[in-house]
Amino acid sequence: MLFENQVALVTAAGAGIGRAISLRLAADGAAVIVSDVNDEAGAETVSLIEAAGGRAAYKHANAADADEVNALVPFAVESFGRLDLAVNNAGLGAMPKPVQDVTPEDWDRTINVTLRGTFLALQSQVAHFVSQGSGSIVNIASLAGISATPQLTPYGAAKHGVVSLTTSVAKENAELGIRVNAVAPGAIETAALASLPEEARAGYAAEIPMKRLGKAEEIADATAFLLSKQASFITGVVLRVDGGTEA
Ligand SMILES: NC(=O)c1ccc[n+]([C@@H]2O[C@H](COP(=O)([O-])OP(=O)(O)OC[C@H]3O[C@@H](n4cnc5c(N)ncnc54)[C@H](O)[C@@H]3O)[C@@H](O)[C@H]2O)c1
Structure with a gap:
């Protein structure tokens, strides 16, 4: 199995x-630390993994809270003896609105979870991976981190920051055997998208060259590849998984 004897951490899981x-x-053999702010939802992910024969443990962490984020790596080591893989997936958008209507609170909420959260997670993971001499990280970015995002300016700024963190931290640590990559999803069928107005969702699908929204499992496939030894000479890459949108 691809991740046999390895331990993974996934935020907003x-x-x-x-x-x-x-x-x-987990299906590929990793023991998984499932982290989220919603304890019930996190526990359900653990149950699903265990029901499928995998190993997992849950730890509450708000991605924007430094103490809670810093507790995740030690929890992985306590629970399963090590940490090899990390996926920094926590990220929030706000309801679409023109830049002049964005409140400081909209800005702070989006930046704190999406950008500060990725930064905090990377710091603690890289510190651990440097001492271990190995480790592979994937940050979940967005097409909003690559191109313009009218009506979603705080989210676009945060995701551009996530891309910058990915490439900078990848180069800083390339010699040390630590790889850092990003996956940039296009429009994917999840609750985040379901919360947008119907008109906006239909618009997204129509604009995608494959004429459909993506599936969360398609993001999982790309993430697993980048985390794995199959991507051993790949670092600092932002892999678009977007049905051809940005081609
Ligand atoms: N769905 C899409 O179309 C899409 C497109 C591009 C990028 N993304 C990115 O993918 C990631 C996941 O999005 P999703 O669509 O699966 O979202 P989702 O709404 O389906 O799930 C989000 C999860 O994040 C948790 N969460 C919320 N705030 C948190 C916080 N402060 N700390 C920790 N966990 C928190 C929620 O409890 C929930 O379990 C995000 O970074 C998002 O920006 C999604």
Whole structure:
């Protein structure tokens, strides 16, 4: 199995893309630390993994809270003896609105979870991987981190920051055997998208060259590849998984 005897950490793993990634890594042999702010949802992801014969443990962490994020790596080591793989998936958007209507609170909420959260997670994971001499990280970015995002300016700024963190931290650590990559999903069928107005969702599918929304499992496949030894000479890459949108 691809991740036999390895331990993975996935943030915001109680739903959507994070849950699909957790299930995929566990099916490929990893023991998974499932983290989320929604304890019930996180526990459900653990149950799904265990029901499928995998190993997992849950730890509450708000991605924007430094103490809670810093507790995740030690929890992985306590629970399963080590940490090899990390997926920084926590990220939030706000309801679409023109830049002049964005409140400071909208800005802070999005930046704190999406950008500060990825930064905090990377710091603690890289510190651990440097001392271990190995490790592979995937940050979940977005097409919003590659191109313009009218009506979603805080989210676009945060995801551009996630891409910058990915490439910078990848180069900083390339010599040390630590790989850092990003997956940039296009429009994927999850609750985050379901919360947008119907008109906006139909618009997304129509604009995608494959004429459909993506599935969380398709993001999980790309993430598993980048985390794995199959991607051993790949670091600092932002892999679009978007049905051809940005081609
Ligand atoms: N769905 C899409 O179309 C799409 C497209 C591009 C990028 N993304 C990115 O993928 C990631 C996951 O999105 P999703 O669509 O699966 O979302 P989702 O809404 O389906 O699930 C989000 C999960 O994050 C958890 N969460 C919320 N706030 C949190 C916090 N502060 N700390 C920790 N966990 C928190 C929720 O409890 C939930 O379990 C995000 O970074 C998002 O920006 C999604």
